[in-house]
Amino acid sequence: MSIDQHIEQSDELTWFKSSYSGTNGGDCVEVAADLDAVFIRDSKALGGGPILRVRRGEWAAFVALAVE
Numbered sequence: 708m709s710i711d712q713h714i715e716q717s718d719e720l721t722w723f724k725s726s727y728s729g730t731n732g733g734d735c736v737e738v739a740a741d742l743d744a745v746f747i748r749d750s751k752a753l754g755g756g757p758i759l760r761v762r763r764g765e766w767a768a769f770v771a772l773a774v775e
Contacts, residue, residue, distance in 0.1 A: 719741075720739035720740075720741065720746060721739055722737040722738070722739045722748070722750075723737060723738055723739065724736075724737050724750055725737070725738070735749065735750035735751060736748075736749065736750065737749075737750045740763070740766075743762065743763065744760050744761060744762055744763060744766075745760075745761055745762075745763060745766035746758050746759065746760050747759040747761070
């Protein structure tokens with residue numbers, strides 16, 4: 708699996724907050740996608756926290772296992 712911190716492209720991405728994240732400011736995960744990868748970040752660390760980058764196939768495999 709390839710995992711990178713991918714900060715420089717984050718301004719060009721459209722981020723979506725997890726539907727499991729509460730409205731009270733608790734644990735929040737956001738994801739964004741481009742043609743080649745899916746990006747994951749902690750929504751509480753928007754100003755410069757790490758962003759995880761995985762290939763789309765790897766994300767699809769993760770999601771398939773997570774919903775079982």
